[in-house]
Amino acid sequence: MDSYDLVVLKTVAICEYGVRAVSAKYIMKCDDDTFVRLEAVMAEVKNIPNGKSLYIGNMNYRHNPLRIGKWAVTYEEWPEEDYPTYANGPGYVISADIADSIVSEFTDHKLRLFKMEDVSMGMWVERFNKTRPVEYVHSVKFCQFGCIDDYYTAHYQSPRQMLCLWDKLQAGKPRCCNMR
Template sequence: MAHIRTWHLKVCLCVGTFLILLLVWGHVAQEGPKGALGLDLSPLFHGDLVRPPCRDRLVLLILVTSHPAHTEQRKVIRKTWAAQGAMATYPWQAVFLIGRTLDVELDWHIHKEHVANGDILMGNYLDTYRNLTLKVMHGLQWAAGTCQPRYILKTDDDCFVNTERLPAFLALSNQLREGLYVGSTFSREKRVVIRDPSSKWYVSKQSYEPDTYPPYASGIGYVLSLDVAKTVLAVAQATPPIPMEDAYVGILADRAGIKLLSSTRFAKHNLKWSICNYRYLMVIHRVSPAEQEVALGNVQLANTACTMNKEVTHW
């Protein structure tokens, strides 16, 4: 009987969560000043998980989109590139972005994980691929409104971030203190809007009328200065969302007149990089949990093995 009661409770909680999330989604879209349906992000903050604390005087805040079930990926990231000393010269921190699930037990484990680590920002939306835009915009809203770092990096939990170099690079070498939107870009051919309803990247004409997206940085990693983050959030209030978060950020930046800076420091593929490449690369995509430790080791090795190579100080 106890087993039946537990099962019944889980079903009730799942149904209740689902109905709440449906109501939230109905309030996320709002009427913008020009009649366009934009984003109202305030309902996404009505969750029961305490928000992470912000470090003081942050140079960089890293927002990592993570699937709720990716416990191992988050664990390894905390041990590798997200680990740092308490007295970092250029303060930075990493926070995982996670949405709600219909699995009560998984939600409970995420709560325990956050209590133990204090680095999860849970949004009040269903964690699905089609809701990735809500996840990222929720993270940007929290980052720009609460932490206010000088720069924000958005990345994924299958990426390696060169935290031994990026904060210092932003503080010392980056010349664009404002108006910075930088990442790995796509050719025009790869920016064609997909109209096939069976595709997970499907976007209807009603949601976005042009057949080609403006230039945008790949979601594997892009950096925004704080002013740019605030600007795209403001533009989002009158811009209908689409499921592709990186393309959506590109649309917002384009409408705000913000120019995208293309940089090869953000690698879409995990190739057999030489040791000295790790003095240049800032983000590498498609890195497995086991490869995270290898990549960190390569960064540390490059600090001594590649000192004769000239340091690149531009994007």
């Protein structure tokens, strides 16, 4: 049975697959309703000097937990007043060393799991950053609310919109499609 609560475990599995199964340098997590301009994402990643630990996406800094509504978090679940810096869940990239650390901590039963996978990733990267510096890179082009022109990722895209985005991309124009 699939549920939103399992996304955090799927994220750990993505980290394990990207390091242990295919030896990737970077791992990108994105939602299934997110269209990705992979060549643009990789160009942004390549701006970071080789060998640096990397966390790139549309970052939230000092974001306060919502205490009411759909994404409500109780004080028992998260007693702190703000979350660690984290990239929004529709699409972000981490370097393999961070992924490897996540898998190791999970295997050793030391990984703190939180119900929101993007916040969990922020916690895990923050912990990793205490032992090895991480290059945090923020870009609004990892669009979390839909699509912006010259996007890296476009979220909440229907299959029809993805086909339209692909067609526009093939024509050389990373432009949004506003149909439903």
